[in-house]
Amino acid sequence: MSSGNGPGPDPTEEELAAMDRDELVKLGGKLDGVEIVDYPDPWPVKGTKAEKRAERVVTMWFLLAALAGAAFFVALIWWPWQYEPYTNADGHFWYSLYTPVLGVTLGVSVLALSVGILVYSKKFVPQELAVQQRTDNQGQGSREVDRKTIVAHLADSGERSTIARRSMIKRSAGLGAGVLGLGAVALPVASFIKNPWAEADTKYSLAHTGWQKEFPDEVVYLRRHTGDPGEISLVRPEDLEAGGMETVWPFRESERGDHTALAHALKRSDNPVMLIRLRADDGKKVIKRKGQEDFNYGDYYAYTKICSHVGCPTSLYEQQTNRILCPCHQSQFDALTYAKPIFGPATRALAQLPITVHTDGYLIARHDFIEPIGPGYWERKS
Numbered sequence: 001m002s003s004g005n006g007p008g009p010d011p012t013e014e015e016l017a018a019m020d021r022d023e024l025v026k027l028g029g030k031l032d033g034v035e036i037v038d039y040p041d042p043w044p045v046k047g048t049k050a051e052k053r054a055e056r057v058v059t060m061w062f063l064l065a066a067l068a069g070a071a072f073f074v075a076l077i078w079w080p081w082q083y084e085p086y087t088n089a090d091g092h093f094w095y096s097l098y099t100p101v102l103g104v105t106l107g108v109s110v111l112a113l114s115v116g117i118l119v120y121s122k123k124f125v126p127q128e129l130a131v132q133q134r135t136d137n138q139g140q141g142s143r144e145v146d147r148k149t150i151v152a153h154l155a156d157s158g159e160r161s162t163i164a165r166r167s168m169i170k171r172s173a174g175l176g177a178g179v180l181g182l183g184a185v186a187l188p189v190a191s192f193i194k195n196p197w198a199e200a201d202t203k204y205s206l207a208h209t210g211w212q213k214e215f216p217d218e219v220v221y222l223r224r225h226t227g228d229p230g231e232i233s234l235v236r237p238e239d240l241e242a243g244g245m246e247t248v249w250p251f252r253e254s255e256r257g258d259h260t261a262l263a264h265a266l267k268r269s270d271n272p273v274m275l276i277r278l279r280a281d282d283g284k285k286v287i288k289r290k291g292q293e294d295f296n297y298g299d300y301y302a303y304t305k306i307c308s309h310v311g312c313p314t315s316l317y318e319q320q321t322n323r324i325l326c327p328c329h330q331s332q333f334d335a336l337t338y339a340k341p342i343f344g345p346a347t348r349a350l351a352q353l354p355i356t357v358h359t360d361g362y363l364i365a366r367h368d369f370i371e372p373i374g375p376g377y378w379e380r381k382s
């Protein structure tokens with residue numbers, strides 16, 4: 001606003017208090033050395049067909065924003081989002097549309113709201129043409145007179161935009177912004193619409209992974225992913241060379257031939273485990289975590305692939321240094337010291353899966369992880 005060097009002396013506090021908004025607007029311009037060249041009313045003749053048409057166009061955009069926002073909200077909650085295998089052609093088709101539908105509805109809603117605001121500004125807000133001399137105000141802050149005149153100016157702009165008397169536009173804009181806001185709130189909250197304590201001891205709970213046994217004697221094998229969920233390739237200790245690493249997923253005989261269950265086990269985000277075979281010399285240097293001394297099978301160690309920082313896959317294993325690397329933020333974990341973090345932002349060790357070899361010679365999980373995997377967890381103690 002004013003540099004304080006504008007033409008004429010500043011009005012006194014009493015004079016300021018006595019001024020109405022029009023006078024304050026003029027005073028603001030004068031103090032700032034602003035010359036208003038043109039300040040046309042966009043609709044000098046009120047109530048014309050063109051004005052009403054413009055009002056309807058703006059309303060239409062806001063209603064479209066509301067409609068798309070509502071569609072986003074409905075899709076977010078009710079669209080079939082759970083994986084369906086290719087064998088169920090219909091189910092797979094609708095499932096595969098989940099993410100595109102969310103993207104399109106949210107995108108259309110934001111776009112329509114923006115276009116509505118743009119069209120409104122273009123059609124109804126007076127396009128003032130003014131010239132002002134530049135000033136740096138010599139480092140001084142705003143004075144009372146500056147503050148008052150700018151508030152008056154803003155209020156005047158709002159009134160001249162005629163928004164106050166355009167209830168159709170106001171309501172549709174409120175509806176569009178409200179529904180979009182609802183979707184924005186629902187997006188992060190929706191993932192919590194699940195009881196974390198339901199089925200607490202099963203592999204379906206948040207506290208367990210797919211490695212959790214469904215009954216005490218169940219055998220959960222380590223399997224590799226060949227690209228075909230139906231092709232079961234189990235892992236024997238001799239399959240891995242010393243210093244080698246392989247990613248494995250859980251497999252139970254009860255799921256053999258069940259394409260949906262097999263595909264789900266491979267897709268479930270907390271299932272992947274990094275199976276590492278240390279070189280014999282390195283195996284002698286291992287420091288085990290208290291209470292997990294028997295989680296390994298000889299030189300074979302299995303750690304979750306879910307980084308304890310923010311959950312990226314820790315998919316790199318450096319054989320020479322025995323370090324597990326997370327490419328997201330470069331955390332490094334020492335495979336010789338129970339995958340303890342030794343570099344980067346991660347502060348917790350990777351959870352270790354207890355493994356052994358079954359009577360048939362294949363590697364199996366002895367039980368699920370004994371702690372939640374991945375990043376912060378509200379009941380985590382480590």
Ligand code: FES
Pocket residue numbers: 307308309310311312326327328329330331344345346
């Ligand atoms: S998610 Fe692994 S370092 Fe950040």
